[in-house]
Amino acid sequence: MRVFLDAAACKQADEEAMQRGIPSPVLMERAAYSVVEEIRKREFDLSCPVVLCGTGNNGGDGAAAARILSEMGYRPRVLLFGDPEKYSDQMKLQLHILSSCPAEVIRCSKEEDLKACDSATVLIDALFGIGLHRDLTGLFAEAVRYVNHLDCPVIAVDIPSGVNTDTGVVCGAAIKASLTVTFTCGKPGLFLFPGTVYAGEVVIREIGIRIPENLDRRRKLYNVEESDLCVLPERDESGNKGTFRKVLCITGSPDICGAAFLSAKAALRTGVGMVKIYTSENNRIPLNTLVPEALLSVYSEKQWEEDQLLRDMDWADIILVGCGLGTGKTALKILKTFLDHNHKPAVMDADALNLLAEHRELMRQPDFPCIITPHIGELSRLLEVSVQDLKENLISIVSRSADESGVVFLAKDARSVVAEPNGRVYLTTSGNSALATAGSGDVLAGITAGLLARVPEHPLAAAALSAFIHGRCGTLAAEDRSEASVNAADLLDYIQRFS
Ligand SMILES: NC(=O)C1=CN([C@@H]2O[C@H](COP(=O)(O)OP(=O)(O)OC[C@H]3O[C@@H](n4cnc5c(N)ncnc54)[C@H](O)[C@@H]3O)[C@@H](O)[C@H]2O)[C@@H](O)CC1
Ligand SMILES: [K+]
Incomplete structure (x- = not known):
């Protein structure tokens, strides 16, 4: 470090x-x-x-x-x-x-x-x-x-x-x-x-x-190095898929499937035992093909039932919510159910954060270990701070917001900042412009959920290490291709170097 x-x-x-x-x-x-x-x-x-x-x-x-x-x-x-x-x-x-x-x-x-x-x-x-x-x-x-x-x-x-x-x-x-x-x-x-x-x-x-x-803790930033990955527990040789925990991905929507695929696959590559994707019925066939390893739980927009989601949440050890979720009425119902009933360690990304920004009455201190993974645009909407201000003062704004909200922030930018409430702040230097591509954030969310499954009681470590791993995947992928030609799905192939 x-x-x-x-x-x-x-x-x-x-x-x-x-x-x-x-x-x-x-x-x-x-x-x-x-x-x-x-x-x-x-x-x-x-x-x-x-x-x-x-x-x-x-x-x-x-x-x-x-x-x-x-x-x-x-x-x-x-x-x-x-x-x-x-x-x-x-x-x-x-x-x-x-x-x-x-x-x-x-x-x-x-x-x-x-x-x-x-x-x-x-x-x-x-x-x-x-x-x-x-x-x-x-x-x-x-x-x-x-x-x-x-x-x-x-x-x-x-x-x-x-x-x-x-x-x-x-x-x-x-x-x-x-x-x-x-x-x-x-x-x-x-x-x-x-x-x-x-x-x-x-x-x-x-x-x-x-x-x-x-x-003063805000004056000192931590920077993850490869050797810090040793804080992750050794994989239990005698373990079964239950040992390596179950992640529920509440992701995708009638019009979006790719985000559900990328995040689920990234979580699996990070070492999770089982992944279930809770998504729109429209995604059943493509996800069965793209991620045959994942269980599926699909809902119908017309007959959405809270009970099904509650059962799936009960099944999970860790929950990832938001990638490609959409911001429509069903997505809002899903998010409300999640926020009202969840007690499991969770990662909130993308549309979960966009919905929170639109429905500020839903914002409250979570009573579960929580990591949020906004990019600068999402962060700007969530905190009602201009993009320019965030670009120039990302570290101080993010660390203050983590203190006030009680959640671990993983703020994604060319240099991502991770901050825990009243604790450490990390600056990530491992990425490159290969990561600035559609779907890259879904991969990061999946890695974060996967690492949280390994260290559920340490959301800060999960967030800081996932930002580091994601950045390294971008660097390695760019070495094999070029920064311009790396696609988000390519990043999946490099997670194994760190799992
Ligand atoms: N014991 C120490 O304090 C050590 C200091 N070191 C060196 O000292 C540096 C810090 O020294 P200082 O604190 O004196 O600061 P600097 O040498 O960085 O500059 C400060 C001076 O520049 C003026 N100034 C600041 N912004 C200006 C601007 N935009 N236009 C015109 N003038 C401006 C200030 O009024 C002040 O006179 C370190 O970066 C490092 O290079 C090293 O020698 C290591 C030991
Ligand atoms: K100088």
């Missing part, structure tokens, strides 16, 4: 390191040295390294890196930006040490000064790090645009200047780096879009700063 910290948590970690007695210049020396090491490892042409320094400690890292390069025999050129009166103490100290080294230092005060970057063979971006707190304007923004047109490797120190550490949002303009050397741990902005595109390759370097124990 990796951990990402937001800007405030990084500052707290820095301060605690200094309180433990590690002086700031020591931390800065390690930070700068690790940047130089990563650059040298890649054998870039170092005949003309150019370093852009801002006024804060990120600039101090840049100045220290320039000094280390000059001590190694290179001839760096250092471009200083911003008002010298605003230099941080560490920046002043680093400039003082640099003054006795054979490095060319240029103070940039106008656009024309940017031409000093033209001969760069490697460019080190140390304008702003985690201390960025407003949009780039004036010469800072000009410098960023200028650098982004140069044809040389660009190495960002800690984070590409202009990228918001917590959200990945570009603040006016941002450096497009080929490599980012970041310190201590990942920052969300390096993995969220669009920041991740600006960061290029991300290397995390230890510099002797510990992750604080007493962090």
Whole structure:
């Protein structure tokens, strides 16, 4: 499991390191040295390294890196930006040490000064790090645009200047780096879009700063790695299909069958013992053909009976509701019955959430372990928050909503966010654009229900691991095909690697 910290948590970690007695210049020396090491490892042409320094400690890292390069025999050129009166103490100290080294230092005060970057063979971006707190304007923004047109490797120190550490949002303009050397741990902005595109390759370097124990839980994000799959229980060699639990999929509708197929098949591939699909009678023949392994319980729109659904719910250990369910009158009756009577761990997806958004009187804290799996559009309707706002503040909105609603959120986006009420928040980085295809969400819902069947008492683990597995399936499928040509049904073939 990796951990990402937001800007405030990084500052707290820095301060605690200094309180433990590690002086700031020591931390800065390690930070700068690790940047130089990563650059040298890649054998870039170092005949003309150019370093852009801002006024804060990120600039101090840049100045220290320039000094280390000059001590190694290179001839760096250092471009200083911003008002010298605003230099941080560490920046002043680093400039003082640099003054006795054979490095060319240029103070940039106008656009024309940017031409000093033209001969760069490697460019080190140390304008702003985690201390960025407003949009780039004036010469800072000009410098960023200028650098982004140069044809040389660009190495960002800690984070590409202009990228918001917590959200990945570009603040006016941002450096497009080929490599980012970041310190201590990942920052969300390096993995969220669009920041991740600006960061290029991300290397995390230890510099002797510990992750604080007493962090506000919203400041710390968890990131699933393959090794975390070990939390899933071993499969019982002597088990029967009952051992591996029964999932009821309340999915599909008179006009939609594919969602019922994809979610049921994904649950089966994840290791569920038995799947029953409760669906419209129109889907009987195609589902019998597509998923012969699943039991079917079909209803007629004209003669819908609550008792049949209640019996099926009673049969199940885990319930998945919503994929392709529709939002008509029968779908609403089905959802009401589910909400009124369910006590089993459940996953709510797609139309179950759309119906909730339309019939807000149905919303209440569930008294069963519940995961909801909305995409951004569904989340926007459910929370009555704009898509733009969600895109820019997904982590904070989702974690707050999980606290307020008492359900585990798996908010699907290019980087999915999983949050449990008053608990951990996960950021998923395993996906790619292959997952942005119709039916992909149904596969995810099925995997989530399948994992919930394995760890019914741990909905957070089920949600976080399913987002990870789904993302990995997208990556593996794209390796065999291409990101553009992967279809949702293709993802089913890769679930087995993780089951
Ligand atoms: N002990 C520490 O604190 C360490 C800090 N380190 C480096 O220090 C960085 C953080 O340093 P700081 O907190 O000084 O912050 P930054 O160096 O990121 O920048 C802050 C400075 O930029 C100004 N500023 C912010 N946004 C601006 C904008 N849009 N336009 C113009 N000026 C703007 C601020 O007023 C401040 O003067 C880290 O990212 C990392 O690179 C590393 O050396 C590791 C140790
Ligand atoms: K930077």
